[in-house]
Ligand SMILES: Nc1nc2c(c(=O)[nH]1)N[C@H]1C(S)=C(S)[C@@H](COP(=O)(O)OP(=O)(O)OC[C@H]3O[C@@H](n4cnc5c(=O)[nH]c(N)nc54)[C@H](O)[C@@H]3O)O[C@H]1N2
C-alpha cells in the first residue's frame with residue numbers, strides 16, 4: 001500500500017470518509033479531512049475500526065449442513081435447490097432478507113436476481129425496521145423518496161429540531177458539526193423532542209419530554225399555529241392543505257403531556273429551520289403519519305429545499321439510502337422506479353433483458369417471516385442482518401427460520417441465523433471488498449478494500465452472481481464490482497429519462513458526490529422551487545389523526561454510543577465495550593421503588609413474546625412507566641439480553657415498519673442469590689442463569705448471577721474457565737458470603753472470579769488489568785482493587801473513567817469540556833464523549849458537596 005487508502009466508515013448513515021494506512025502491526029484508521037461528511041472527524045466507533053478487523057470468529061469457508069464445502073459445491077447446491085423450489089412452488093416461495101449494510105453493488109445484484117430473474121418481489125431488508133416510514137412519508141408528500149436537504153443545512157439553520165433522534169450517540173459526527181455551528185453562532189437554537197433525556201440534550205436549549213408516541217399531536221399543533229399565524233406561504237402550491245389543517249385543529253395538543261407553546265413560537269419564528277427525525281418517529285405503528293405531520297409543517301411554510309431549511313430524515317445504516325435507490329425493498333423497483341407502473345416495469349425488464357419482472361410488491365419483513373412460519377416461503381436467503389435479534393417478536397422469527405425448508409445465510413461471523421442455516425456463505429467484510437454507499441444527505445462514497453478477504457470469503461455481489469449464473473440466468477457475469485456499478489449507473493439514466501429524480505448516469509469520478517449526477521443536474525437540494533415529483537407537481541399535505549397511546553409499562557428501546565447493533569464488529573474492540581459492558585434497563589426511581597428494584601440489581605422483563613434479564617440503572621432520565629433498554633445484546637454475549645424477543649410485531653399500515661420503540665412489559669426483580677464478576681485471558685462461555693460477556697484489554701470479562709447457591713466455588717471456576725489444573729488462590733468470607741478466587745499457571749494469573757450475595761462492587765478495570773500478570777495480591781483487594789476506581793469508561797479513545805472525570809471536575813474546579821481535555825485528555829480525540837463530559841460537569845455543578853461513587857457511565 002502506498003499512501004493512505006480512502007474509504008468510508010461502515011457504521012452509521014453519516015458516511016464519514018476514512019484514511020487507512022498500513023502500520024507495522026496492522027492498519028491505522030483516521031478521519032479523511034477532505035470528505036465532505038466529516039472533514040476529518042470520526043466518532044469512537046470509526047476511530048476503533050482498526051481494532052475490529054481481526055480474524056477471530058470469522059467465517060472462512062462455505063458450510064453445508066455444518067460441513068465445510070468449496071464455493072462451487074455450495075453455490076451449485078443453492079442454485080439447484082432454489083430452482084427446484086421455484087419449479088415446485090412458484091417464484092414467491094423464495095425470498096431474500098437483506099440489509100442496509102450491503103453495498104450498492106450487492107443490493108443491485110440481489111434486486112436484479114429476485115425481481116428480474118426469480119420473478120418475485122420477495123426481497124425485503126432490515127431497512128423495513130429502520131427507514132420504511134420515512135420512505136413512505138416522502139413518497140406521499142413529495143411523490144418520490146427524496147431527502148430534500150444537506151448536512152450543511154443543519155449548520156445554516158437558526159433552529160434545529162431533533163425528533164426521536166439521539167444524535168449525540170447515533171450520528172455523533174453530525175452532532176459534533178451541529179455543536180460547532182452552534183458555538184460559532186450563539187443565536188442558533190436546538191430543540192430535542194424525546195420522551196427520554198438523552199446525551200443529545202446537552203446541546204438543547206429546550207428538551208420536550210413528550211408522552212411517548214405523541215409526536216403527531218405535537219406537529220399538528222405546530223401546523224394549526226402556522227395556519228392561524230398566516231405563515232402558510234405555500235398553501236396554494238400544495239394539495240390537501242385544508243384537510244390537513246382541519247385534522248390538525250381537531251387534534252388535542254395536550255396529548256403531548258408538555259407545554260408546547262414555547263416550541264411553537266420558536267418553530268414559527270424561525271424561517272431557517274431543519275427538523276431532523278429518526279427512529280423515535282419511524283419505528284411506530286403510525287410512523288408514516290408522523291413523518292407527514294412533520295413534512296406538512298415544512299411544506300406549508302415553504303421551508304424546504306433551501307439553505308438551512310427542511311425536514312431531514314437521517315438514515316441509520318451506512319447504505320440505507322443506497323438500498324432505497326437500488327430498489328432493495330419489496331415495494332420498489334430500481335432507481336426510484338415504481339413497481340406498480342407498467343411503463344417502469346417494461347423499461348427495467350428490457351434493460352435487464354430478463355425473463356420476468358415482478359409485477360406486484362412482495363412481502364414486507366414482518367409478513368415475510370410470517371410466510372416463512374406458515375411454510376409459504378420455503379427458501380429464505382438472509383444477507384448481512386440478524387433477524388433473530390433485530391426483528392420484533394424475535395423468538396418467533398427464530399423459530400420460523402428453524403422450520404424453513406432451505407435457509408441460506410451470508411454473514412462474516414456466526415449468528416443466530418447462520419446457526420439455523422442449511423448453507424452458510426462467508427462474506428468478505430469491510431476492508432476486504434470495494435463498492436459504493438450513499439449517506440443521509442444523498443452523497444455517494446466508496447468503500448475501498450485494502451485487505452485480502454478472510455479465508456475463502458467473497459463479496460456479497462459475487463456470491464449472488466455465482467448463484468444466479470448457476471441457475472442459468474444471463475447478465476450476472478460482471479468481472480468486478482465496478483462493472484456492477486457501471487450497469488447500475490446506466491439503468492439510472494433510463495430512470496432519469498422516465499422523469500425520475502434518481503439519475504447518476506453522469507457520475508464520473510470517485511470523489512464523494514451528491515446525487516443526482518445526470519447530464520442535466522449535479523447535486524444540490526430538492527423542492528426549493530416548489531415543484532414536486534407528484535403527478536400534478538404539487539407537494540402533498542396529509543391529514544393526520546393522532547393515534548391514542550396505550551398506557552402502562554412501555555419499554556422503549558434504542559442504541560448506545562459505542563456499539564453497533566448486534567455487536568459482531570464493535571464487540572471485538574475492548575475499548576468500545578468499556579463504555580457499557582452489559583445490557584441494562586433504565587428505570588425511573590418511582591418505578592424501581594414500586595417494583596422493589598435497587599440500583600445494580602437485575603430485573604426480569606417479560607412480555608407475551610419473550611423474556612430478558614437486564615441490569616437495573618435507576619435514573620430520572622426516563623419517566624415513570626417508560627423504561628429503556630439497548631438493542632445490542634444477543635445470545636452470543638448474554639444469557640437473556642435480546643430485547644427483540646419482548647416486542648410485539650405491530651406495524652405501520654402504510655410502511656409496514658414495526659413499532660420497535662414500544663413493548664408492553666412486566667418487570668420484576670430477578671431472583672438472584674449470588675452475583676459475580678469474572679475475568680480471564682482466554683475466552684470462556686458462562687453457563688450460569690445470568691451472564692453478560694465483553695471483550696476486555698486482557699481477554700474477556702463477564703458479569704454473572706445465579707438463582708441457586710453454588711456449593712463448590714473453586715470447582716465451578718475451574719469448569720467455567722476450563723482450567724482444571726491451575727493453581728488456586730482463594731479468599732472467602734463466610735460471614736459476608738463473599739468469595740474471591742484466582743487461577744494461575746506458572747505464577748501468571750489466568751482468570752479470576754469474585755462473588756457476593758449482592759451486586760459485586762469492585763474495580764472491574766483493576767481486575768481486568770491483572771489478567772496475564774504476576775499479581776500475587778489479586779485477592780487481597782488492598783493493592784489494586786481498592787485503588788481509586790476509574791469507573792466505567794466515558795472517553796473510549798483515551799480510556800478515562802467516570803470517577804476520574806468527576807474527581808478532576810471537583811478537585812480542579814473544571815467548568816468546560818476543553819478544560820477536561822487539557823487536564824485528562826478526555827474528549828480530546830474523537831469527541832464522541834463530549835456530551836457526557838458536559839453532563840458530568842453539569843451534574844457536579846448542580847450537586848455541590850455530594851460525591852456519589854458511580855460505576856456506570858450512562
Ligand atoms: N452508536 C450507534 N449508532 C448508530 C447505530 C448503532 O447501533 N449504534 N445504529 C444506526 C442505525 S441503523 C440507526 S436506524 C440509527 C438510529 O438512530 P436514533 O433514531 O437516533 O436512535 P435510537 O436510539 O434508536 O432512538 C432514538 C430515540 O427515539 C426516542 N423515542 C422513543 N419513543 C419515542 C417517541 O414516541 N417519540 C419521540 N420523539 N422519540 C422517541 C428514544 O428515546 C431514543 O432516544 O442509529 C445509527 N447509529
Ligand SMILES: Nc1nc2c(c(=O)[nH]1)N[C@H]1C(S)=C(S)[C@@H](COP(=O)(O)OP(=O)(O)OC[C@H]3O[C@@H](n4cnc5c(=O)[nH]c(N)nc54)[C@H](O)[C@@H]3O)O[C@H]1N2
Nearest residue numbers: 126129130384385386390410411427429557565566568660
Ligand atoms: N427493539 C428494537 N429493535 C430494532 C431496532 C430498535 O431500535 N429497537 N432498530 C432496528 C434497526 S433501525 C436496524 S437497522 C436493525 C439492525 O439489525 P441487524 O441488521 O440485525 O443488525 P446488525 O448487527 O447490523 O447485522 C448485520 C449483520 O451483517 C454481518 N455483516 C457485516 N458485514 C457484512 C458483509 O459485508 N456481508 C455480509 N453478508 N454480512 C456482513 C454482521 O456480522 C451482522 O451479523 O435493528 C432493528 N431492530
Ligand code: SF4
Nearest residue numbers: 009011012016043046
Ligand atoms: S459518525 Fe461515527 S459511526 Fe457514523 S460514519 Fe462517522 S465515524 Fe462512522
Ligand SMILES: [Mo]
Nearest residue numbers: 129130316317
Ligand atoms: Mo437502522
